[in-house]
Amino acid sequence: SYELTQPPSVSVSPGQTATITCSGDALPKQYAYWYQQKPGQAPVLVIYKDSERPSGIPERFSGSSSGTTVTLTISGVQAEDEADYYCQSADSSGTYVVFGGGTKLTVL
Amino acid sequence: QVQLQESGPGLVKPSDTLSLTCTVSGYSISSGYFWGWIRQPPGKGLEWIGSIYHFGSTYYNPSLKSRVTISLDTSKNQFSLKLSSVTAADTAVYYCARGPAQLERDRFVYYYMDVWGKGTTVTVSS
Numbered sequence: 001s002y003e004l005t006q007p008p009s010v011s012v013s014p015g016q017t018a019t020i021t022c023s024g025d026a027l028p029k030q031y032a033y034w035y036q037q038k039p040g041q042a043p044v045l046v047i048y049k050d051s052e053r054p055s056g057i058p059e060r061f062s063g064s065s066s067g068t069t070v071t072l073t074i075s076g077v078q079a080e081d082e083a084d085y086y087c088q089s090a091d092s093s094g095t096y097v098v099f100g101g102g103t104k105l106t107v108l
Numbered sequence: 109q110v111q112l113q114e115s116g117p118g119l120v121k122p123s124d125t126l127s128l129t130c131t132v133s134g135y136s137i138s139s140g141y142f143w144g145w146i147r148q149p150p151g152k153g154l155e156w157i158g159s160i161y162h163f164g165s166t167y168y169n170p171s172l173k174s175r176v177t178i179s180l181d182t183s184k185n186q187f188s189l190k191l192s193s194v195t196a197a198d199t200a201v202y203y204c205a206r207g208p209a210q211l212e213r214d215r216f217v218y219y220y221m222d223v224w225g226k227g228t229t230v231t232v233s234s
Contacts, residue, residue: 001170033220035154042203042224043154049218086154094215096169097144097156 002091004100011106018074020103022087025068032070033088034063082107110134112204112225120232126191130204130225138162138182142207142219145189147200159207160187194232201227
């Protein structure tokens, strides 16, 4: 079955830039999406179609894609950005949805 | 403002069928979008269970497909999940979500979840 691979954890100091990667063989053919999940809360969409930002999401959140890797970048990280982040995409044939294993972002 | 609310039993016995309903307010589910179910076992990541398009076609996680049924009730503006033959491994927080999507020849061009319910905890135990 198809898998998306994320680093389990990323740590960054306030004000610095956090980068979270997601790798998968089908990513050149399928869009990627990113969700932020804080403890006890439902996920929130922060990036869609690789690099589009929904209304209400701060500009410091951005996404990019290169080959089999997509990246979520958070510029000028704030304490409130501490959360789990999940990438999501579809398999190469576009018949089922997959989530990455999640990355815990710690703001030091 | 679109809102989704999950409901159903919080405790299910092993080998029984788990049944959950998602009630949608602020939007008619027959008008568009995919409507899906996602779950999260305690301390673990998100797992897509399956989704149903507004005109009724369904897509399921291959690993769960033999046990899952998702259906629409447009008269009540609800959609439902049934998961049969549950075990302790099915213990999780279950979320419903709305999904913008585009299909081409029944395959996703894009599909993501833009509005989520708060989630409901289901425990499988005797």
